[in-house]
Amino acid sequence: MAPDLLIGFIVGLFVSAGCSAREASQIARALVGANLYGHDSHGVQMAPLYVANLRAGLAMPGQSPRIVADHGAIVGLDGQRGFGPSIGETAMSIAIERASAHGCCMLGLSNTHHLGRIGQWAEQCAEARLASVHFVNVLSTPLVTPWGGSDARLGTNPFCVGVPHEPHPLILDYATSKVALGKVRVAQDRGERMASGVLIDAAGEPTDDPAVMFQDPIGALLPFGEHKGFALAVMCELLGGALSGGSVQHQHPRPNPMINNMLSLVFAPDKLTSREALAQQVERLSAWLKASPASQGSSILLPGESERIMARERERNGIPLARRTREALGACARDLGIDDDLGPVNGP
Numbered sequence: 523m524a525p526d527l528l529i530g531f532i533v534g535l536f537v538s539a540g541c542s543a544r545e546a547s548q549i550a551r552a553l554v555g556a557n558l559y560g561h562d563s564h565g566v567q568m569a570p571l572y573v574a575n576l577r578a579g580l581a582m583p584g585q586s587p588r589i590v591a592d593h594g595a596i597v598g599l600d601g602q603r604g605f606g607p608s609i610g611e612t613a614m615s616i617a618i619e620r621a622s623a624h625g626c627c628m629l630g631l632s633n634t635h636h637l638g639r640i641g642q643w644a645e646q647c648a649e650a651r652l653a654s655v656h657f658v659n660v661l662s663t664p665l666v667t668p669w670g671g672s673d674a675r676l677g678t679n680p681f682c683v684g685v686p687h688e689p690h691p692l693i694l695d696y697a698t699s700k701v702a703l704g705k706v707r708v709a710q711d712r713g714e715r716m717a718s719g720v721l722i723d724a725a726g727e728p729t730d731d732p733a734v735m736f737q738d739p740i741g742a743l744l745p746f747g748e749h750k751g752f753a754l755a756v757m758c759e760l761l762g763g764a765l766s767g768g769s770v771q772h773q774h775p776r777p778n779p780m781i782n783n784m785l786s787l788v789f790a791p792d793k794l795t796s797r798e799a800l801a802q803q804v805e806r807l808s809a810w811l812k813a814s815p816a817s818q819g820s821s822i823l824l825p826g827e828s829e830r831i832m833a834r835e836r837e838r839n840g841i842p843l844a845r846r847t848r849e850a851l852g853a854c855a856r857d858l859g860i861d862d863d864l865g866p867v868n869g870p
């Protein structure tokens with residue numbers, strides 16, 4: 523499916539649901555951007571859920587972040603349950619402005635409806651030639667077990683780092699669970715099993731059955747990297763959830779408000795080194811790593827590179843939409859009383 527067609531369709535959904543044209547466009551570009559980068563779990567399949575949350579009063583259209591603390595280089599914002607794509611963009615603009623003035627900014631952003639692909643915020647900073655680190659927690663149905671535990675207690679708490687570089691920044695951006703929930707849903711829809719070591723069932727036993735994540739009581743995803751990933755997820759709770767001025771996970775089950783809290787550290791690399799020296803170091807490291815003889819036909823990629831490769835391919839050949847996503851978007855359009863003009867299913 524052509525990205526522009528998809529953007530137009532998603533804009534139509536959110537304008538009909540009560541967003542301004544600008545906000546609808548920010549949401550559509552963020553979701554389609556995630557699809558372009560290959561993160562379908564955070565792409566347009568989210569749109570029906572966002573619309574449902576808007577209608578239930580869990581996501582608020584037309585919000586701006588409210589400043590709750592202002593110490594120059596340290597700023598606290600309340601996202602007022604506004605949509606992540608618009609609140610996040612404004613919040614990052616504030617962080618960029620402060621980091622440009624002071625050399626660095628620590629920004630706490632609490633209480634924002636789903637911030638989506640966190641790499642988008644590191645990319646916004648990198649475009650302003652700023653490095654950034656983002657710790658995020660998720661207040662929604664818990665999905666991830668503590669390392670050594672046997673039930674779901676954490677969200678998929680993403681962690682993200684961006685380093686500016688020309689022509690492309692380096693962007694590390696991933697959930698602290700072994701896989702995103704969207705990937706379990708794909709396996710479930712296709713009747714496939716998951717790899718071992720990814721899931722436990724509601725009794726805490728290892729399983730490869732994706733259905734355990736869509737039952738009540740729910741199973742759980744394991745953290746990535748064993749105890750190390752779990753420890754990072756805890757820091758996402760404490761820095762992203764608590765130090766941002768938001769809240770940590772502490773109850774089960776919850777309704778599904780999809781709230782993100784985020785702590786962003788944004789800083790100017792040229793306060794510690796020169797732009798030229800940083801560029802040289804990035805080139806040097808990249809050349810050194812890529813010179814390693816590739817094993818088993820694989821190639822060595824730097825953080826952010828796989829997304830760019832996928833975006834080039836999908837810009838050329840279109841975005842595949844899974845049947846389930848296509849049907850949910852059609853149903854959402856019909857509910858809002860607008861035309862479903864997306865065309866047929868073109869994915870698995």
Ligand SMILES: NC(=O)c1ccc[n+]([C@@H]2O[C@H](COP(=O)([O-])OP(=O)(O)OC[C@H]3O[C@@H](n4cnc5c(N)ncnc54)[C@H](O)[C@@H]3O)[C@@H](O)[C@H]2O)c1
Pocket residue numbers: 561564636637638639640641659660678679680681693694695696697698701702782822823824825826827828829
């Ligand atoms: N807002 C939220 O609540 C929330 C929660 C969880 C995840 N997310 C988002 O979901 C998206 C997907 O997360 P994920 O955990 O599935 O990501 P993932 O497991 O696909 O990992 C992606 C990261 O790994 C890097 N990468 C991929 N292949 C590589 C290779 N061969 N060598 C080096 N680096 C490589 C990518 O460039 C990227 O930085 C992210 O954008 C994340 O921010 C958001």
